[in-house]
Amino acid sequence: MKVKRLIGAFVAGAAISCSALAQETTLRLVSAFPENGVYVKHLLQWVQKVNAEGKGNVQINFIGGPKAVPTFEVGNAVKTGVVDMALATGAFYTNVMPEADFLKLTEIPVTEQRKNGAFDYINKVWNEKGNMVYLARMVEHQPFHLYLNKKIDKPDLSGLKIRITPVYRDFFQALGANVITTAPGELYTALERGVVDGYGWPIGGIFDLNWHEKTKFRVDPGFYDAEVSIIVNLDTWKKLRPQQREFLQKQALALEAQNEATWRKYAADETARQEKAGIQTIRFDEAQARAYRAKAYEAGWASALKTSPEHAAKMKALFAK
């Protein structure tokens, strides 16, 4: 009797662990940002937590950065299912849908976007046009700045060559700049060779690839809000069991819950670090600063409304303060 019960328990236990293994899904993840940067560092902490809490359910396998899939090809890799998920910013996958780059224009935090319908609207467009799920916004509270090696005393970039991505194109061109698009991984060389006189980047992260060695000035104020998010292939998403989707949603919310504390502190720390490194701040007077920021949003939305009138109009209303 006793032995029989023991054997019964053993068999039942084995069956459970077998089926648990069979139902574990491993998702392949890449990053459009360089592996040695702050975003991937933050991402990998999250992956570690997901893998610890997702045993028998969901695991994430980090494949690598732009060496695995080049920065501007990551969006298509997610769309077509070459990878299951990616860390990227919309400016890197405007080749999938121009709307991707509109996310830089959000003026409310993602917690608000989830409440007012913005997050659902983004997902509707991402599902339909990108065959992807917009899972989590991992970076917020990181305004973009213009970094320069030549001094300016007013918001005029005539005669300057500036490294951009789609994030900055309309604004910097409106200020008279000549623009050159590069992935982050190519910026150091462009600065070193004098191919560019400056570049756009958020307030944080310029030390990660040693750009500070080739940077003399930061222009204040900043503008927009750097958007770095996790996207998931829609077919992969649909194939997951409800329990797996719920688990990933919960992990997404946990990641976003860190944004406020993590990125506000990082912005302050990085500002101080830049000053220590001898990077000088170019500050416009109050009226010029106000006009500069206003011009950034005007140029950004004007371009968005021209490229995708219906979605841009909806997003403009949903993204506003």
Ligand code: 173
């Ligand atoms: O490469 C970039 O300058 C860029 O578009 C970006 C977007 C979000 C965060 C950091 C950089």
